[in-house]
Amino acid sequence: MCHNCVAGLGPSAASRRSFARFLAAGAGLTVLAACTPPEAPAVAPSSSPSVSASPAVTSVSASPSPVPVESSTAAVEPPAPSPASPSAALPRQFSLTDPASPWLVVNKHRPLVPADYVPADLVQPNVQLAVSGEAALLNSTTAAAAEAMFAAAARDGVVMTLASGYRSYGTQVATYNGYVAARGQADADTASARPGYSEHQTGWAFDIGDGGGGCGFQPCFADQPAAVWAKANGHRFGFVVRYPWMFHPITGYYYEPWHLRFIGVEAATDMAARGISTVEEYFGVEAAPGYP
Incomplete structure (x- = not known):
């Protein structure tokens, strides 16, 4: 297992070329593990609550300083990790199991409860969209953080x-x-999260694209300006690259440089400072390479 993929450092070009050849050899779908596949089947009718796009939220200030955006989240339940976990050093602690918590850990060992959870505060962020309908929604906390991050990236020309x-x-x-x-x-x-095990259902995660339109949902996206900027700066706004390069034995999914997860500015910044690559390691929960 590679442990040299700390914050701010990208995989070597040679490693990505090798990974691209691996995909071409027939395992390409694994890289799309938790995100929308390019040929996903049509959505069937569901008995789960329907969600319609709500009006766009008001854009936050374009100030380059990160804004605290965790105020709407609950912190009433103590987290599950061992006191020895890195996250235990932070002054504020959040639940790892409450779907309304920014520290919720969802992976192949940790399903959502309830399985058909629907965030109560879904909104459409005031950012450039490449999708519509429910796919354009985030929970209100993540939406505010995304607006701040997208604005900061734009000021840097990304x-x-x-x-x-x-x-x-x-x-x-x-x-x-x-x-x-x-x-x-x-x-x-290997290609799609089981129902009730997807971070996208929580409202805390989303996929980004590059304004130039290159390499969407492909390994080469790691070299696109949006991915490079997000990896280097996302923690300032509370985001981490949830499925980093070569950590699939821990996360259960191959590298997804487009998949960002909000965990809060304090936690994301602390993860980056410590060089910790996965939320499993940071919050002290077991690796989840496959379903039990």
Whole structure:
């Protein structure tokens, strides 16, 4: 396992070329593990609550200073990690299991409870969109942080787009079942999160695209300006690259330089300062390479 992928350092060009050849050899879908695949099946009707796009939230100030955007989250339940976990050093602690908590950990060992959870505060952020409908939504805290981050990137000459945001339980059911029908469950589990196990359902995560339109949902996206900027600066606004290079034995998913997860400015900045690459390691929970 590679442990040299600390914050601010990207994979070597040679490593990415090798990874691209790996994808071409027939394992390409693994890199799209938790994000919308380019040929996802049509969404089937679902009994889960429907969500319609709400009006765009008011854009936050374009000040280059990061803004605290965790005020709307609950901090009433103590977190699950061991007191020895790195996150235990922070003055504020949040739940690792409450879906309304910025520290929620969702992976192949830790499903959402309830499985059909719907965030109560979904909004459409005032950012450049590459999608519409539910995919253009985030929870209100993540939306405010995304607005601040996209604005800061624009001031640096980098154009980001919101390429995939919220995904309902019903959408995930249809997407995952389509993969199972086409390829079998074992292969489906490498290409799509099972329903109730996707970070996109929480409202805390989203995928970015580059304004130039290059390399969307491909390994070469790591070299696009939006990905480079987000990796170097995302922590200032509370975001981490959730599935970093060569840490799939811990996260369960291959490298996704486009998939950002909000955990709060304090935690994201502390992770970056310590050179910790995964939320599993930072919050002291077990690795989740596969479903139990």
